Amino acid sequence: MLRTDRETIARSDDHRALRIWLRLLTCTQLIEKQVRGRLREQFSTTLPRFDLMAQLERHPEGLKMNALSRLLMVTGGNVTAIVDQLESEGLVERLEEPADRRAFRIRLTRAGERSFGEMARAHEEWVVDLLAGLSRREHEELLKLLAKLKASAMEVGS
C-alpha cells in the first residue's frame, strides 16, 4: 500500500509541527522548574523579577514602564507590582522623566547591579549545565532554528 500520497505527506507534516510544539513545551517546563526553584531557594526571588532586572541590565540608561511591559510581554499592572517590590528593596529606582511628567525611567541601582550580577552568574551556570548534553555545533544550530521559530510565531501573533 502506497502511503506517500500528498495527503499523507501533509498529514505527517502536521503531526511533526505538533510534536515540535509539545517537545518545546516540555523542554521549557523542565528548565523553568529548575530555574524558578533555584532562584527561589538561593536568591529568594522569582523568574519575572529576574527577567525584569535582566532587561534593565541590558539598558543601563533605563526603561519606561511601557517599554518593560512590552519587552516582558505582560500587561502594565504586573510591571508596576514588580517595580514596587524591587524599589522597596533598593534594587531599582524610578527616575523622573523631565520631558514627560507622566513617565519614569526605571533603572538598576548600584545594589541592583551587584545583586543581579551574582544571580546572573549562578543562572548562567545552571543553564550551561542543563544544556551540557548538546555539542557546540548543536547549540549553534538550535539557536538559529529558534530564531526562525520566534520570527514565524511572531508573524502569526501580530
Place this chain on the structure above:
Amino acid sequence: MLRTDRETIARSDDHRALRIWLRLLTCTQLIEKQVRGRLREQFSTTLPRFDLMAQLERHPEGLKMNALSRLLMVTGGNVTAIVDQLESEGLVERLEEPADRRAFRIRLTRAGERSFGEMARAHEEWVVDLLAGLSRREHEELLKLLAKLKASAMEVGS
C-alpha cells in the same frame, strides 16, 4: 588583543547556552499565549485540561492519577481538581481498579473522545500555522535537537 584564549571561548559558550534558554522561553511563551487564548475562546477550556485529555487519548486503556501527575509534571492535588471538573462535564470517567482498591483508572468517555478530537484538530492547525516559517528540513532538525535538549535537561533534573 587576543580574545580567543580558553577562558574567553568558555565564556562565549556559556552565553550561547543562556541565549538559547532565553530564546526558548520566548518561543514557548509566544506559542503558549496563542494556544491558551484560542482554547479559551473557541473551546472554553485551558491548557492543563487539554494536556490531561491528550494524555488520556494516547492511553485508551486509562491512566492512574499517579501516572497523570507524573506525565503532566504537576502534583497530585491539581490532577484531582482537573479530573473532578472533566468528570462533572462527562468527558472523563474514574473506573475502579480491582487489583488496588485505593486507585482508579481515568479514561476518556465517548463524549470526551469526541470533544478532544475536535480540539486536537483545531489545535494542530494553529500550531502548523505558527511553525509555517520553517521548512520541512528545519522542522526535522528542530525536533531532533529538542529531543537531545529534553534528555539533557532531564538528566540534570533527576
Place this chain on the structure above:
DNA sequence: TATTGTTATACTCTATAACTATA
C-alpha cells in the same frame, strides 16, 4: 509503614478594567 488519592490552603503569575494625572 508506605502508597493512592483527596482536601484545604496559599502563593505566583497574569489579564482586565476603572482610575488619576499629564499630554
Place this chain on the structure above:
DNA sequence: TATAGTTATAGAGTATAACAATA
C-alpha cells in the same frame, strides 16, 4: 481625546501539607 502609569480584583496554575483508606 489619548497616553503613562496605578489600583483593585479575579482567575489560572501550581505547590505544600495534613488527611483517609488501602496495601
